[in-house]
Amino acid sequence: MTFKVVHYINQFYAxxxxxxxxxxKPEVREGVVGPGMQLAKLLGEDAKIVATVICGDxxxxxxxxxxxxxxxxxxxxxxxxLFIAGPAFNAGRYGFACGDISASVGAKFGIHTVTAxxxxxxxxxxxxxxxxxxxTPDSARGMGKALPAMAALALKLxxxxxxxxxxxxxxxSRGMRKxxxxxxxxAERAAEMLLAKLKGEPFRTEYEMPVFNKIPPAPAVKDxxxxxxxxxxxxxxxxxxNPDHIRVSSAESYGTYDISKLDAMTPETFQSVHGGYDxxxxxxxxxxxVPLDVMREFEKQGVFGKLYPYFNTxxxxxxxxxxxxxxxxxxxxxxxxxxxxxxxxxxx
Amino acid sequence: MTREIEKASGVPVVQxxxxxxxxxxxxxxxxxxGVAIPHPVGNPALGPxxxxxxRRELIRRAFKAMTTEIDTQTIFEKE
Numbered sequence: 001m002t003f004k005v006v007h008y009i010n011q012f013y014a015x016x017x018x019x020x021x022x023x024x025k026p027e028v029r030e031g032v033v034g035p036g037m038q039l040a041k042l043l044g045e046d047a048k049i050v051a052t053v054i055c056g057d058x059x060x061x062x063x064x065x066x067x068x069x070x071x072x073x074x075x076x077x078x079x080x081x082l083f084i085a086g087p088a089f090n091a092g093r094y095g096f097a098c099g100d101i102s103a104s105v106g107a108k109f110g111i112h113t114v115t116a117x118x119x120x121x122x123x124x125x126x127x128x129x130x131x132x133x134x135x136t137p138d139s140a141r142g143m144g145k146a147l148p149a150m151a152a153l154a155l156k157l158x159x160x161x162x163x164x165x166x167x168x169x170x171x172x173s174r175g176m177r178k179x180x181x182x183x184x185x186x187a188e189r190a191a192e193m194l195l196a197k198l199k200g201e202p203f204r205t206e207y208e209m210p211v212f213n214k215i216p217p218a219p220a221v222k223d224x225x226x227x228x229x230x231x232x233x234x235x236x237x238x239x240x241x242n243p244d245h246i247r248v249s250s251a252e253s254y255g256t257y258d259i260s261k262l263d264a265m266t267p268e269t270f271q272s273v274h275g276g277y278d279x280x281x282x283x284x285x286x287x288x289x290v291p292l293d294v295m296r297e298f299e300k301q302g303v304f305g306k307l308y309p310y311f312n313t314x315x316x317x318x319x320x321x322x323x324x325x326x327x328x329x330x331x332x333x334x335x336x337x338x339x340x341x342x343x344x345x346x347x348x
Numbered sequence: 349m350t351r352e353i354e355k356a357s358g359v360p361v362v363q364x365x366x367x368x369x370x371x372x373x374x375x376x377x378x379x380x381x382g383v384a385i386p387h388p389v390g391n392p393a394l395g396p397x398x399x400x401x402x403r404r405e406l407i408r409r410a411f412k413a414m415t416t417e418i419d420t421q422t423i424f425e426k427e
Contacts, residue, residue, distance in 0.1 A: 022385070058385050061367045093385070096367060122370045215351055217377035218360045220417045229414075232361075234349060235388075281387040287403065288390030294403045304411065316349075328352025336357040342414040343357070344407070345350050345376075346388050347365035 003047040003158045006075050007036045008085040008101050010094050014054040019278040022058030022093075026067055028074040029054065035143065039084065042151035047158065051078050053101075058277070060097035067097070068104050075105055082158045083109075087116035087146040088123060090138040090318050092276070095123025103130035112157040114171075116150050120321050124172055125213075132157065133172040138250075138318065173208075227341035230308035232331060234316025235289040235348040236274025237265070237282065246315055248275035254314035254327045256334075259307075264293035276317030277348045289346055308340050316347055351375040362410040362424075364388050372421055378413040379423045380406060 011017055011024040013034040032040050033052040040049045053071050060067040075083065083105045085098035095117040102113040107130070116134035117123055124133055134153055136146040149170050156163065166173040182189065189206070196203040221227050238246055244255045262269065265286035272282040272289065287293045290311065299307050312331045316324070335343065351374060354361040363376040365388055371379045382388025383402060391402040405426070413424040 019386075062384055092370065093367070096370060122373055125373045126369055213351070213373070214375045214421070215355050215377070217418045217420070217422075218354050218358055220360060221414045224411060224415050227414075232349070232353065278386045281390075281392050285390070285392065285399070288387035288392060288399065291389045291403050291407055294389075294400065294407050297404070298407065298411075314349075324349045325352045328349040329356045331349070332353040332356025335353065335359065340357065340359060342359050343353055343361040344410050344414075345353070345361050345363045346382070347363060347371075348385055348388060 002045065003081040004078060005043065005047050005049045005082045005084060005154075006078050006080040007032065007039065007049050007052045008071070008075075008083070008098065009034055009036065009052060009054055010060075010091075010097065011054060011056040014052070016054070016056075019058075019276075020280070022056045022278060023062075024054070024056030025059055026053060026055040026070040026074065028052070035087070035147065038143075039147050039151060042148055043155065044151075046155055047082060049084075050080065051075075055097065055101075057091070057093035057097055060100070061093045064100065068100060071101050072104060072108055076109065080109075081111055082154055083111060083113040084150060084154055085113070085115040087134070087136050087143065087150065088118075088121060089136055089140055089142060089146070090118040090121055092122050092317065095121035096126065097123075099123035099127030099131060099133070103127050106131055112154070114150055114154045114157065116146050119172060128172045129174045129176075132174070134170055135172060221342050224304050225302065226305040228306045228308050228339060229295070229304055230310070230312070230335050230340045230343045231259075231290060231292065231295065231346075232312045232343055233290050233346045234314055234319075235277075235282065235346060236272045236315035236317075237270050237286050237290050237313055238273055240267075240269060240271050242271075242273050246273060246313070248273050248315060248317075250318040250320065251315040252320075252323055254312055254331070257311050257313065258309055259292060259311045260309035262292060263296045265290050274315045274317060274348060276315075282348075289348060291344070291346065295344075305341075308335070308338065351377075360414045362413045364406060364410060368423060372423075375421070377418065377421050378416075379421065380409045380413055381423065381425065382406070
């Protein structure tokens with residue numbers, strides 16, 4: 001029997017366009033599109049991609065309910081045995097869409113779903129328990145590795161073959177435990193693990209401790225009229241010419257710029273270099289990402305005390321989590337030292 | 349970044365962006381849903397005055413968020 005597969009990709013991999021077409025509404029095409037061609041070859045005789053559903057990353061992110069419903073209807077018509085989305089690598093909106101549609105297809109039709117992305121993609125934390133996410137490198141240069149891994153896992157799943165632990169099968173753990181009898185007792189294994197740890201030898205925990213990403217909310221501002229507020233953004237808005245060469249993607253630095261003499265952002269003074277969204281709007285009027293004009297109005301009216309003279313900015317696409325956290329710690333420390341009372345952080 | 353700025357500074361950080369589930373995942377505590385990915389704090393389709401009015405409403409919501417005591421992640425929607 002040949003299993004029927006439906007593939008999901010975004011507007012870019014479908015060859016429709018880049019950021020300027022990110023608002024592309026869901027559509028379905030017969031057979032393969034883009035990377036589906038190679039994926040179909042890798043799936044071989046056992047499975048056939050009968051259709052490809054395409055949706056713009058921006059549309060899925062901004063109109064998630066409508067996009068999901070439209071895609072589910074298109075997918076349902078084919079009655080697939082298997083659903084594959086992506087690979088999304090480190091593209092955040094694409095990862096979010098792939099994870100969401102895979103999880104939804106699995107829940108609605110009860111079939112196996114496989115997607116693929118880089119472990120830091122926000123789609124992972126949101127959906128790793130609801131679909132199989134194959135681990136990929138952080139960019140499309142890894143396509144040659146990602147597709148074979150996705151095809152292999154997908155075939156194993158749809159054929160009902162025995163699966164090993166996530167790390168051996170190459171997908172991100174779904175947090176499911178399968179009991180089995182070990183040759184050694186727990187006491188022996190614990191003693192061995194402790195001895196290895198004491199000797200500085202490698203060991204692997206049997207139960208991963210969860211990493212907590214949330215912090216208790218900071219106390220509210222009590223006196224807005226006298227508060228100093230700082231603007232920070234990850235929308236890649238920098239002085240024209242990008243004097244500090246902040247990267248368009250995978251930023252490893254942030255900039256700090258004096259905005260004390262400005263009443264508004266203007267295209268003559270600022271531009272965006274962010275490689276992950278359509279910059280048409282922000283480059284005509286940077287205030288739609290960094291709300292300086294309106295903040296100055298409210299400041300002059302006395303709604304709040306003072307706008308912090310420095311604007312901290314970086315590009316928030318493909319940014320390594322470690323760098324983002326570093327920027328946050330440094331900016332936070334500086335703002336504390338300078339007596340800032342609150343921050344407005346705008347992201348794209 | 350949002351989470352680390354709040355942790356290091358001890359002051360409220362209000363995040364304005366469009367994909368709310370992502371903001372919740374990364375640990376933003378005070379969230380104001382933005383207009384759209386390429387223009388979170390404005391709406392150019394409404395012309396210069398319309399766009400500015402949208403921006404004012406979002407910033408007023410940000411002021412509300414920063415002056416409201418909360419004990420868990422909170423989304424401040426339009427009233």
